[in-house]
Amino acid sequence: MPSPKSPKRQTLPKSHKNALKGASLIGAVNPEQTIEVTIRIRPRPATAAATKARAAGKPLTHTQFAELFGADPADIARLEDFAHRHGLTVLEASVAERKLRLSGPAAAMQAAFGTTLNNYSIGAVEYRGRTGTLSVTDDVHSLIEAVFGLDNRPQVRPHFRFHPHKQPTGNEPKAGLRPRAATDGSFTPLEVAKLYQFPAKLDGTGQTIAIIELGGGYTNTDLKNYFAGLKVTEPQVTAVSVDGGKNAPAGDPNSADGEVMLDIEVAGAVAPGARIAVYFTPNTDSGFIDAVTAAVHDTVRNPSVVSISWGSAESD
Numbered sequence: 001m002p003s004p005k006s007p008k009r010q011t012l013p014k015s016h017k018n019a020l021k022g023a024s025l026i027g028a029v030n031p032e033q034t035i036e037v038t039i040r041i042r043p044r045p046a047t048a049a050a051t052k053a054r055a056a057g058k059p060l061t062h063t064q065f066a067e068l069f070g071a072d073p074a075d076i077a078r079l080e081d082f083a084h085r086h087g088l089t090v091l092e093a094s095v096a097e098r099k100l101r102l103s104g105p106a107a108a109m110q111a112a113f114g115t116t117l118n119n120y121s122i123g124a125v126e127y128r129g130r131t132g133t134l135s136v137t138d139d140v141h142s143l144i145e146a147v148f149g150l151d152n153r154p155q156v157r158p159h160f161r162f163h164p165h166k167q168p169t170g171n172e173p174k175a176g177l178r179p180r181a182a183t184d185g186s187f188t189p190l191e192v193a194k195l196y197q198f199p200a201k202l203d204g205t206g207q208t209i210a211i212i213e214l215g216g217g218y219t220n221t222d223l224k225n226y227f228a229g230l231k232v233t234e235p236q237v238t239a240v241s242v243d244g245g246k247n248a249p250a251g252d253p254n255s256a257d258g259e260v261m262l263d264i265e266v267a268g269a270v271a272p273g274a275r276i277a278v279y280f281t282p283n284t285d286s287g288f289i290d291a292v293t294a295a296v297h298d299t300v301r302n303p304s305v306v307s308i309s310w311g312s313a314e315s316d
Helices: 048-056 062-069 073-085 106-113 189-195 220-230 257-270 285-296
Strands: 009-011 024-028 034-041 089-094 099-105 118-122 125-129 135-137 144-148 208-213 237-241 275-280 305-308
Touching: 034 073, 034 106, 034 285, 048 062, 073 089, 073 099, 099 106, 099 285, 106 135, 144 285, 189 257, 208 257, 208 285, 220 257, 257 275, 275 285, 285 305
Parallel strands: 208 275, 208 305, 237 275
Antiparallel strands: 009 135, 024 118, 034 099, 034 144, 089 099, 118 125
C-alpha cells in the first residue's frame, strides 16, 4: 500500500532570518527542549462596519475592536487543528490580539514550521536561532502573518545613560540610583515637565500608564525613597508577567534595572495620580510583540498610554 503524500507547504513571506554577525554556532537544539511560539493571525475580512469605523476615526471599545478587526474564530480553530496535527499544545488564543500561543518540543516545532534550530553564542550571550525561511502546510498558509519565538535572540537593549559623577564627597549612598545635584547639570522629571509647560493641575488621575520592560526590575524600597526625595506621592505600581517575564531586579543600577527604574520614576513623578502597569517580558521577538498586544488589549488595567524605552537600530 503506497504511503500517503506529504501535504504541500508554502514559505511564509518575510520570514527569512540571517545569522547574527559575529555569532558562533554551538550545536543543534535538544529535540526534546520545550519551546513556546506566538502565531500572529491575519485580521478577519473587511466589512462595511469596519470600513465605517475606520472612516469615523473614533475610539472603539475593546469588544468593538475585536469584533471588527480581530482574528476570525474560524481561523483560530483551523490553526488549533494544525497545532494538534503536529503535537503542539495551545497555551492561549486571543481574537482581539490575533494571537495563538503554542508550546511543544523543538522537534515538533521544526517539523511544523519547516526550519532547523541551533544554539549560538555572541559574546557572553547564548541564544536559540534559525536561518532561512519558515514554511507551513497549504491549509493554514494564508492564515498566518508571522511566527515569533522559534528564534529567541535578544531583540533590543536599554538606552539609559548615567551622568558622570564628580569626585566623591563621602556622603554618597552605597547602593541604588544616586540622585544628581543641580550643580551636576541634571533635571528632575518635575523640572523637565515645567520646562515643557506640562499642565500643573493634571496628575494622571483615572489613567493607567503601561510600561514595557524586557529585563531588569524594580524594588519597592527604591521607588519609595525616590518619590520621597522628590516630595511626590508614590504612584500605584503593578508588575504584570507576559510570557514568563517577571520583575527581577539584579540590584545593579548599571544593569537593565536602571532602565526600569527610570521609566517608572519619570512617569510617576509627572503623573503620580495614574496607575502604572509594568509589563515584564523576555527580550525576544515573541516577548516584544506579546507584551505590546497584552498591554493594548488589557481589559483589567485598561491602560491609555503605552511607553517603550528599549530599542535597537533598524538594521537589527
